[in-house]
Amino acid sequence: MPPTAKQVVAHWSDREDESSLAVDWEEAHERCRRCAYRARLEKCHIVPASLGGTATPDNLVLLCSRCHREAPNHSNLQYMWQWLRATCVPLYDTYWTVRGWEEFEVMFGRKPFATFADAGEDSPASDYRSLLAAEFDQTIIHFGEGRRNPATIACMIAELEQKLATRLGITLPDPPATRARTGPWGI
Ligand SMILES: [Zn+2]
Numbered sequence: 001m002p003p004t005a006k007q008v009v010a011h012w013s014d015r016e017d018e019s020s021l022a023v024d025w026e027e028a029h030e031r032c033r034r035c036a037y038r039a040r041l042e043k044c045h046i047v048p049a050s051l052g053g054t055a056t057p058d059n060l061v062l063l064c065s066r067c068h069r070e071a072p073n074h075s076n077l078q079y080m081w082q083w084l085r086a087t088c089v090p091l092y093d094t095y096w097t098v099r100g101w102e103e104f105e106v107m108f109g110r111k112p113f114a115t116f117a118d119a120g121e122d123s124p125a126s127d128y129r130s131l132l133a134a135e136f137d138q139t140i141i142h143f144g145e146g147r148r149n150p151a152t153i154a155c156m157i158a159e160l161e162q163k164l165a166t167r168l169g170i171t172l173p174d175p176p177a178t179r180a181r182t183g184p185w186g187i
Pocket of ligand 1: 032033034035036037063064065066067068
């Protein structure tokens with residue numbers, strides 16, 4: 001019989017320090033080990049079954065479907081915990097928003113709202129939450145995804161920036177025409 005979620009959590013809670021992980025052990029049976037959102041959790045193999053990994057607690061972690069798709073599929077089991085620690089964020093329910101901000105940087109070549117700080121507007125709108133809420137109507141959650149994806153959040157940030165820029169009379173820079181994102185050997 002496959003192990004339960006609580007058995008998986010119990011195994012790792014004795015072995016991994018929660019201080020640099022996204023989720024406290026007492027909530028780890030109901031929050032994704034990586035993004036820390038409450039979600040239906042999947043038992044993700046650390047070493048894939050096709051590479052000899054077993055469906056036992058020592059080779060499983062609990063991830064949401066989105067994080068499961070991004071998790072390493074490698075024969076070296078060390079990479080899973082390295083990845084979990086390196087890619088998590090410290091606060092619950094912020095991970096996918098942080099990913100949206102990172103996607104904005106890739107799309108526009110600057111940090112969100114950096115233009116406003118440069119113009120001396122440290123907090124350009126006290127009503128940014130309601131402005132952002134209005135942006136939800138312009139987007140959807142893709143079928144099967146459960147949440148807005150990072151690219152969609154990046155677009156919402158861009159729309160919000162534009163509204164604030166218009167209000168404040170600030171001109172936003174054009175995004176770079178081309179972006180060099182090649183690997184170290186031109187890969
Ligand atoms: Zn997740």
